Amino acid sequence: xxxxxxxxxxxxxxxxxxxxxxxxxxxxxxxxxxxxxxxxxxxxxxxxxxxxxxxxxxxxxxxxxxxxxxxxxxxxxxxxxxxxxxxxxxxxxxxxxxxxxxxxxxxxxxxxxxxxxxxxxxxxxxxxxxxxxxxxxxxxxxxxxxxxxxxxxxxxxxxxxxxxxxxxxxxxxxxxxxxxxxxxxxxxxxxxxxxxxxxxxxxxxxxxxxxxxxxxxxxxxxxxxxxxxxxxxxxxxxxxxxxxxxxxxxxxxxxxxxxxxxxxxxxxxxxxxxxxxxxxxxxxxxxxxxxxxxxxxxxxxxxxxxxxxxxxxxxxxxxxxxxxxxxxxxxxxxxxxxxxxxxxxxxxxxxxxxxxxxxxxxxxxxxxxxxxxxxxxxxxxxxxxxxxxxxxxxxxxxxxxxxxxxxxxxxxxxxxxxxxxxxxxxxxxxxxxx
Numbered sequence: 001x002x003x004x005x006x007x008x009x010x011x012x013x014x015x016x017x018x019x020x021x022x023x024x025x026x027x028x029x030x031x032x033x034x035x036x037x038x039x040x041x042x043x044x045x046x047x048x049x050x051x052x053x054x055x056x057x058x059x060x061x062x063x064x065x066x067x068x069x070x071x072x073x074x075x076x077x078x079x080x081x082x083x084x085x086x087x088x089x090x091x092x093x094x095x096x097x098x099x100x101x102x103x104x105x106x107x108x109x110x111x112x113x114x115x116x117x118x119x120x121x122x123x124x125x126x127x128x129x130x131x132x133x134x135x136x137x138x139x140x141x142x143x144x145x146x147x148x149x150x151x152x153x154x155x156x157x158x159x160x161x162x163x164x165x166x167x168x169x170x171x172x173x174x175x176x177x178x179x180x181x182x183x184x185x186x187x188x189x190x191x192x193x194x195x196x197x198x199x200x201x202x203x204x205x206x207x208x209x210x211x212x213x214x215x216x217x218x219x220x221x222x223x224x225x226x227x228x229x230x231x232x233x234x235x236x237x238x239x240x241x242x243x244x245x246x247x248x249x250x251x252x253x254x255x256x257x258x259x260x261x262x263x264x265x266x267x268x269x270x271x272x273x274x275x276x277x278x279x280x281x282x283x284x285x286x287x288x289x290x291x292x293x294x295x296x297x298x299x300x301x302x303x304x305x306x307x308x309x310x311x312x313x314x315x316x317x318x319x320x321x322x323x324x325x326x327x328x329x330x331x332x333x334x335x336x337x338x339x340x341x342x343x344x345x346x347x348x349x350x351x352x353x354x355x356x357x358x359x360x361x362x363x364x365x366x367x368x369x370x371x372x373x374x375x376x377x378x379x380x381x382x383x384x385x386x387x388x389x390x391x392x393x394x395x396x397x398x399x400x401x402x403x404x405x406x407x408x409x410x411x412x413x414x415x416x417x418x419x420x421x422x423x424x425x426x427x428x429x430x431x432x433x434x
Contacts, residue, residue, distance in 0.1 A: 001067070001182065001207075002096075002182065002224040003054070003057070003180050003181070003182060003224075003226060003272065003274065004226075004272065006057070006067060006182070007040075007042065007054065007272075010040055015039070015040060016040050016041075016042055017036060017039055017040065017041045017042070018041075018042045018044060019032065019041060019042070019043045019044065019045075020044045020045055021045060022045045022046075022047045023043055023045065023046060023047060024046075024047045024048055025046060025047070025048040025049065025053075025111045025112065025113050025114065025122070026048070026113075026114045027114060027115070027116070027117065029043055029046070029053055029055070029111075029113055029275065030113055030114070030115040030116065030275075030277060033055045033056055033275060033277045033280065034277060034280065036056060037056055037059055037277070037280060037281050038056060038059030038060050038063070038281050038282075039056060039059075040054065040055070040056045040057050041054065041055055041056055042054045042272075046111050048111060049109060049110060049111035049273075050109070051110065051111050051271055051272070051273050052111075052270075052271075052272045052273065053111050053113075053272070053273045053274075053275050054272050054273070054274055054275065055274070055275035055276070055277060055282075056277070056280075056281075056282060057183075057274070057282065058183050058186070058282050058285060058286070059280070059281035059282045059285060060281065060285065061075060061285065061289065061359075064183055064187075064285065064289070067182075067183050068183075068184075068206070068207065072359075073307070075289065075292075076292050076293050076296055076307070076308065078206065079187065079191075079206070079289075079290065079292070079293045080293040080296070080297065081205070082188070082202050082203075082205035082206045083191060083193060083202055083205075083293060085205055086197065086198075086201035086202045086204065086205045087201055087204055087205050088198075088201055088204065089200055089201065089203070089204040089208070089209040089210060089211045089220075090204075090208065090209070090210045090211070091210075091211055091212070091213075091220065092210050092211070092212055092223055093212070094212055094223075095210065095211075095212040095222075095223025095224060095225075096223065096224055096268050097178075097212065097221065097222065097223055097224065097225040097226070097227070097228050097266055097267065097268065098212060098215065098228075098266045099266075099267070099268050099269040100266065100267050100268070100269055100271075101215055101264065101265075101266050102264060102265045102266070102267075103216075103263075103264050105150075105151050105229070105262045105263070105264060105265040106150045106151070107147050107149075107150050107151060107152075107153070107262065108150050110227070110265075110273065111273045112124055112147050113125075113275055115245060115277065115278055116245055116278075118243055118251060119243060119244060119245070120146055120240070120241065120242045120243050120244060120254065121146050121147055121148070122146070122147045123144055123145065123146055123147070123244060123278070124144065124145040124147070124153065124177065124179065124229075125144050125275070125276040125277075125278050125283070126179055126180075126186075126274045126275060126276035127142070127143075127144075127145060127177035127178060127179045127229070128140055128141070128142060128177070128178050128181060128185060128186065128189035129141060129142065129143045129155070129163065129175050129176070129177050129178075130175065130176045130177075130178065130200070130219050130220075130221060131163050131166055131173050131174070131175045131219070131233075132173075132174065132218060132219055133166045133169075133170070133173075136162075136166075136195055136196045137196060137198055138198045138200065138219065138220065139162045139163055139166065139198065139199065140185075140188065140189045140198070140199035140200055140203075141161065141162065141163060141189050141190070141199065142189055142190060143155045143156055143157055143163065143177075144156045144244060144278075145177065145260065146239075146241050146242070146244070146257075148239050148259070151261060151262045151263075152239075152259055152260065152261055152262065153259070153260045153262065154238075154239040154240070154241040154257045154258070154259055154260075155233060155241070155257055155258055155259075155260050156241055156242075156244070156252075156255070156257055157233075157257060157258055158388075162195055165195070167233060167235045167258060168235060170235075171234070171235050171236065172232050172233065172234045172235060173232065173233050174217035174218065174219065174230075174231070174232050175217070175219070175230075175231060175232065175233050175260065176214050176217060176219045176221045176228050176229065176230050176231075177228070177229040177260075178221055178222055178225040178227070178228050179225065179226060179227040179228075179229070179273060179274055180225055180226020180227055180271065180272055180273065180274040181222055181224075181225050181226075181274070182203075182207065182222075182224070183286075184203040184204075184206035184207040184209065185200070185203045185209065185222055186286050187203070187206065187286065187289065187290055188200065188202040188203035188206065188290075189203075190286050190287055190289075190290040191290040192290070192291070192294065200220070200222070203222075209222055209223075210222070210223040210224065211223055214228065214230050214266075215230060215264055215266060216230045216231075216263045216264045217230050217231070217232075217263075226267060226268055226271040226272050226273065226274060227265065227266070227267040227268075227271055227273065228265070228266045228267070229262050229264075229265055230262070230263050230264040230265070230266070231260050231261050231262040231263045231264070232260065232261050232263065233258050233259070233260045234258060234259055234260075234261070235258055237258065237259040238256040238257060238258060238259065239256065239257065239259050240254055240255070240256055240257075241254065241255055241256070241257035242254035242255060244278060245278040245279045246278065246279060246389050247279055247283060247284060247287055247315045247316060247317050247389050248279065248315045248317075248318070248389050248390065248391060249279040249315070250279075250391050252388075252389070279315075281312060283316075284312045284315060284316030284317075285312075285316065287316055287317060288310035288311075288312070288315075288316025288317055289310065289316075291310050291317075291320075291342070291343045292308040292309070292310055293308075294342045294343060295308045295310070295320060295322065295338075295339050295342035295343050296308045296342070297342065298338040298339065298341045298342035299322055299324070299335050299338040299339055299342065301338060302331075302334040302335065302337075302338045303324050303325075303326070303327070303328075303331040303334055303335050303338075304324060304325040304327065305322060305323070305324055305335065306323045306324060306325055306354055307322075307323040307358055308320060308321070308322055308323070308339075308358075309321045309323075309358040309359060310343070310346075311358075311359075311361070313361060314347075314348065315389070317345060317346075317387060317389055318345070318346060318347040318348065318386075318387060318389070318390055319346070319347065319348050319349075319350070320339050320343060320346050320348075320349050320350070321349075321350045321351075321352065321358040321364055322335050322336075322339050322349060322350070322351045322352070322358075323351075323352050323353070323354060323356065323358050324351060324352075324353070324354070324408070325353075325354050326353060326354075326408050326409075326411065327411075328411075329410070329411060331408070332351045332377070332406030332407075332408040333379055333404070333406055335349075335351045336349045336351055336379050336404030336405075336406065337379070337404070339351075339404070340381070340402060340404070344385070345386060345387035345389070346387075346402070347386055347387065347390060347400055347402055347403070348402070348403050348404070348405065349402075349403075349404040349405065350364060350367075350368070350404075350405045350407055351404070351405070351406050351407060351408055352364060352367050352407045352408060353367070353371075353407075353408050353409055355419075355420060356407070364407070366420070367407040367408075368405065368407050370418060371407050371408060371409045371418055372405060372406070372407050377405065377406040377407070378403065378404070378405060378406070379403065379404035379405075379406070380401065380402075380403055380404075381401070381402040381403070381404075382401055383399045383400070383401060384399065384400065384401075384402050385397070385398055385399060385400075386398050386399065386400030386402065387400075
């Protein structure tokens with residue numbers, strides 16, 4: 001199901017809000033998206049471009065699960081299965097992403113948004129970047145792009161990531177930025193897998209993907225994408241990039257980042273630009289959720305792990321809630337250590353019992369209030385490497401203090417004092433409608 005077919009589903013269920021009055025890419029679209037979160041919005045009359053814009057498509061696990069027609073509890077097993085059993089997508093000779101081909105590209109014609117008043121400029125935030133290495137093959141991940149001219153972008157390339165390794169080794173790398181892609185592609189692009197694994201194969205395992213060869217670069221791109229920007233990224237050509245609102249809702253710092261020269265733009269005949277609100281719920285979901293299968297796998301190696309939630313309250317990056325079935329006194333602390341191994345950027349881990357709803361922050365806080373003692377149930381890892389997204393981490397080194405909270409109840413007879421008492425379940429229809 002392409003993005004536009006999914007929009008038809010949202011229309012049929014009255015979940016899509018359509019804005020038909022003229023609206024600007026400069027701050028206005030972002031402002032509407034933020035106030036409408038988590039509801040999907042389609043903008044039909046963009047003042048600065050002839051193309052439509054859509055946003056807030058997948059702001060919750062429920063929306064993500066609905067696209068795949070699975071329950072929320074099936075998401076992690078589905079992602080784990082796709083990562084472990086990925087398969088090559090079908091190659092077709094031509095796709096709808098190439099109905100229009102522009103060999104003299106002008107980024108000014110695209111509805112690239114400026115989100116907040118302190119931003120460094122107009123940003124592409126929803127694009128998944130595809131690159132190829134002569135040995136390791138294709139790689140797909142996210143790199144935000146700051147427009148710096150009508151045919152150039154400054155890309156944020158995180159040191160040590162696979163694309164950074166390609167760029168450092170090769171000096172220049174042909175790429176394709178794909179915008180308006182389905183959630184299997186978005187989620188796969190955000191996964192962390194071994195060098196040499198093509199994330200498009202993970203996307204294909206989640207839901208079948210068809211790919212076509214790009215027009216000016218030797219890459220295969222999703223055939224049903226709305227837009228594809230083809231070009232080359234140069235290691236030694238740099239431009240200042242930032243400020244940009246990141247996952248934490250705070251501004252990331254300004255850096256000198258590699259420049260991408262856009263050589264061609266292909267798109268559908270009536271394309272829809274997909275917006276991704278920086279620091280918004282959709283951004284958080286697509287960053288945090290792909291880390292959950294990795295955490296669950298690591299925790300399951302030491303204790304029985306039932307579920308994991310990299311929750312939006314922790315910016316879907318710095319906090320992890322782990323639900324276990326406790327069998328031994330030290331299971332909580334072992335789960336904490338394993339969770340940090342599964343997601344090294346995490347700052348705080350909360351481990352709870354199987355009677356706690358990890359998607360309900362009131363439930364998790366209740367477990368902390370009633371089952372946690374600071375002198376007994378806290379684990380402190382002093383000054384370890386954390387996330388560059390954490391503004392409180394040590395500048396330059398990203399060193400941070402990581403803390404684990406064992407919110408599980410004790411085993412044995414003493415546990416009875418910690419049980420949550422449930423009220424009787426009654427048939428309300430009988431009492432209200434009789």
